Amino acid sequence: MQLATEDDLSGYLIAPDPTAARLTRAVTGVDHDGQQTEISVVEERPLTIFLNGQEIVTAMTIGDYPEYLALGFLRNQGMLRDGETVTGVDYDEDLETVVVRTDGQTTYEEKLKKKTRTSGCAVGTVFGDMMEGLEEVHLPQVQVKTSDLYALASRINRTPSLYLEAGAIHGTVLCQGAQPLVYMEDVGRHNAVDKIAGWMLSEKVSAADKTLYTTGRLTSEMVIKTALMGIPVLASRSGFTAWGVEIAREVGLTLIGRMRGRRFVCLSGEERLLRDADPGAVPEEDRKHRRKGGAA
Amino acid sequence: MQLATEDDLSGYLIAPDPTAARLTRAVTGVDHDGQQTEISVVEERPLTIFLNGQEIVTAMTIGDYPEYLALGFLRNQGMLRDGETVTGVDYDEDLETVVVRTDGQTTYEEKLKKKTRTSGCAVGTVFGDMMEGLEEVHLPQVQVKTSDLYALASRINRTPSLYLEAGAIHGTVLCQGAQPLVYMEDVGRHNAVDKIAGWMLSEKVSAADKTLYTTGRLTSEMVIKTALMGIPVLASRSGFTAWGVEIAREVGLTLIGRMRGRRFVCLSGEERLLRDADPGAVPEEDRKHRRKGGAA
Numbered sequence: 001m002q003l004a005t006e007d008d009l010s011g012y013l014i015a016p017d018p019t020a021a022r023l024t025r026a027v028t029g030v031d032h033d034g035q036q037t038e039i040s041v042v043e044e045r046p047l048t049i050f051l052n053g054q055e056i057v058t059a060m061t062i063g064d065y066p067e068y069l070a071l072g073f074l075r076n077q078g079m080l081r082d083g084e085t086v087t088g089v090d091y092d093e094d095l096e097t098v099v100v101r102t103d104g105q106t107t108y109e110e111k112l113k114k115k116t117r118t119s120g121c122a123v124g125t126v127f128g129d130m131m132e133g134l135e136e137v138h139l140p141q142v143q144v145k146t147s148d149l150y151a152l153a154s155r156i157n158r159t160p161s162l163y164l165e166a167g168a169i170h171g172t173v174l175c176q177g178a179q180p181l182v183y184m185e186d187v188g189r190h191n192a193v194d195k196i197a198g199w200m201l202s203e204k205v206s207a208a209d210k211t212l213y214t215t216g217r218l219t220s221e222m223v224i225k226t227a228l229m230g231i232p233v234l235a236s237r238s239g240f241t242a243w244g245v246e247i248a249r250e251v252g253l254t255l256i257g258r259m260r261g262r263r264f265v266c267l268s269g270e271e272r273l274l275r276d277a278d279p280g281a282v283p284e285e286d287r288k289h290r291r292k293g294g295a296a
Numbered sequence: 297m298q299l300a301t302e303d304d305l306s307g308y309l310i311a312p313d314p315t316a317a318r319l320t321r322a323v324t325g326v327d328h329d330g331q332q333t334e335i336s337v338v339e340e341r342p343l344t345i346f347l348n349g350q351e352i353v354t355a356m357t358i359g360d361y362p363e364y365l366a367l368g369f370l371r372n373q374g375m376l377r378d379g380e381t382v383t384g385v386d387y388d389e390d391l392e393t394v395v396v397r398t399d400g401q402t403t404y405e406e407k408l409k410k411k412t413r414t415s416g417c418a419v420g421t422v423f424g425d426m427m428e429g430l431e432e433v434h435l436p437q438v439q440v441k442t443s444d445l446y447a448l449a450s451r452i453n454r455t456p457s458l459y460l461e462a463g464a465i466h467g468t469v470l471c472q473g474a475q476p477l478v479y480m481e482d483v484g485r486h487n488a489v490d491k492i493a494g495w496m497l498s499e500k501v502s503a504a505d506k507t508l509y510t511t512g513r514l515t516s517e518m519v520i521k522t523a524l525m526g527i528p529v530l531a532s533r534s535g536f537t538a539w540g541v542e543i544a545r546e547v548g549l550t551l552i553g554r555m556r557g558r559r560f561v562c563l564s565g566e567e568r569l570l571r572d573a574d575p576g577a578v579p580e581e582d583r584k585h586r587r588k589g590g591a592a
Contacts, residue, residue, distance in 0.1 A: 024538075025538040027536075027538060027541050027563060029553075029561040029562055029563045030561065030562045030566050031559070031560070031561050031562075032442075032558055032559050032560050032561075032575040033575055034571060037561060039561065041535075041536060041537060041538045041541065042537055042538065043537065043538050043539070044515060044516055044537035044538060044539040044540065045539070060515070060516065060517075146328075166535075167535040168513045168514075168534065168535030168536060168537060187513075187515060187537055217464045217483075218464075219340060219356070219483060220340055220356065221356075238464065239337075239462075239463040239464030240323075240337060240464060241337060241338055241339065241340035241464060241483055242320075242321040242323060242337045242338065242339050242340060243339070243340040243341070244340065245323050245337065257325075262328055263327070263328050264327070264328050265325040265326070265327050265328075265333060265335065266325055266326045266327075267323060267325045270326050275330060279328040279329055
């Protein structure tokens, strides 16, 4: 694992904490040569999210930032609307519950009627119409420098993380220009995105000038969440699905996939890209930091 | 992509069909050099599953074997019990629905009350208590040759698949000895496992002498599904979570992770392994077939 240096974490508001005791556990196994081996493995815990009096869902999560996860999940499900005031977020570690309290009426009753199981790593329970609210989305026509995208990918790959420590986990990073701001990890990448949404909601952070970077696939749910959060650019080192690309084009999101070393492919919103970097001058990923697909 | 040869597909009962028109789509993007590029991308479609008169869930799926997916999903959720007779499975491509009909009473009302969102790629909606039924699981003490495990990993890696064609997809393979039998792929690996469970249910295939191989992570849901299906061995080229390992040990499942080339680590059920292969004689994965984590 890469050790932290001042430079690695400069400018981060939230960075991964691979040393946090509660997030990993040493597990003993026997390797191919019959040798005992001790491996640092990520935790996976249930967290039951309540909205006022109503139990909404139990998420399997690594367990950090439960308040942000609950807020972001409810927000991304459309159960927390603009203008609704959150009067409290209470996490109980022993009960493994988070209760989000609001002053207004909530829409969960109708939402709970319809459940959608989404794709791949992006999977999660989606209540109500997955596409709901997308028609009102207007993403700003910001300019995105390819030099910033390359800088972000390289920075994020070199940032000490649970992925580099233990693998089998996804990372999602809220970025501004060439600066990664909030780097969340979770066993489910939908949780990592929800934690970022919860942080943005709590901190009242604007989305218009942000870029979202994820290690995972660009499925329909990832594209929809990013658009509903108001973030105009979504980049990933992984692949994408046809429907994910289709939705990105419908809502005018800039979608960049398979971003590794100097390579990337822009599937949607090409007009936002300012190609100010010479790909030939971008180094290939060094083997040590090349993602090993451990979170497949 | 590797072209099919007689040898690649010999012995398969169901193998991937990377050429099937409905499963992939050509998507045009612009690459890092500003060149237009056409990429074969996997589809992602909604499929709404009904049990008798009741809508249960909408799954996002690549769209093949909808009947097996519906049967396996309901079975793995405990909504179809032993002895319950399935009187019909009706798929409507236009409506994107599958209706499973049974002669008996079903337990979905109580199940629908509780929803759990599970981890990472294994994610899906789980109704009722995730652990329900695990205490009755008794997995047979079969012997597993490491030579068979190595042969399976190599065979599966060389089998033409949507993964090799388009990436961003998961594979799960039901195997017997050194023979892969049924190789299912899907955008969500929970779907791939459910399709295998549905096939086993339809074909009344015994689980006791089988091994399940997956490209994805060994999370709690994958381990629980495998155990409930009665399959004593679960192997993956990816990593694992602490809870996944814990459950495998509780139910006595042989769990093998990080299986790449000659390497693997056995986390549980080591006593089933017959170490008849010399790891030193096992070739490393050839770069062409090394999984690129595209389905992360």
